Amino acid sequence: MHRDDNGVLELPCCPDSGSDHTVISRSHWGLLIAADPNVQQPLLDTPVQCLAFGSYPVVARTQALLHALIHTAAGPVESAEAVPCLVVDMVDDEFIIGRDLLATLGIDVDRQLELLATHRDDETSDDPFSLGADEPPAERRAATDDEVRAAVGVQIETAL
DSSP: OEEOTTSOEEOOEEEOTTOSSOEEEHHHHHHHHHHOTTOOOOEEEEEEEEEEGGGEEEEEEEEEEEOOEEEETTEEEEOSSOEEEEEESSOOSSEEEOHHHHHHTTOOHHHHHHHHHHHHHHHHHSOSSOOSTTSOOOOOOOOOHHHHHHHHHHHHHHHO
16 A cells, blocks of 8 residues: 555555445545545435444445546556545455446446356357367276287387
8 A cells, every 4th residue: 555656545455346335444544635635525414334344334424535546457447537435434454346436437246247157158059169068078997908008009110
C-alpha cells in the first residue's frame, strides 16, 4: 500500500461479489485523507449494516465518492465517475470492491459464471471432432514379458 508518483493511493483490493457495496476501512480512509485532504466523507441519511468476513456485522455511517482504478487481466479499468464507497470501522487489509462498483465497470459476476457454465456444455455439443471427452477411459492392463520382448525386437529390427 503506497502513494505513487501521481499522488494516487494504491491499496490492495478484493472483488467481492457477495458484497452489495464497495467498502473502505477506517484505517485505509486515514491513508486516503493523508494523500488527498479534499476528499469528503458525508454522513449517510440512514446507516448501512454490512456483514464483513466471517459474518462479522459492521455499520457504515459515512460514505465517500471515490475514483477507483482496478488492475485486471485485461488491463486497468477505471469508472468514468466517482463511485460511492462506504467507510466502516473495521480492520481490513483490502479495499472491498462490491457489486455496485463491479456493475459500474460493466462486470456482472453472476452473468460471467452463467456463461462459463453454459460454455462448458457448448464445448462438446456442436464440436464436429470427437475428442473422446465423454467416453470412459479404456481399460489398461500391464504388458506381458513376451509382448515387451516382441516390441523391443521390432524396434531393434527397425533401427538396423
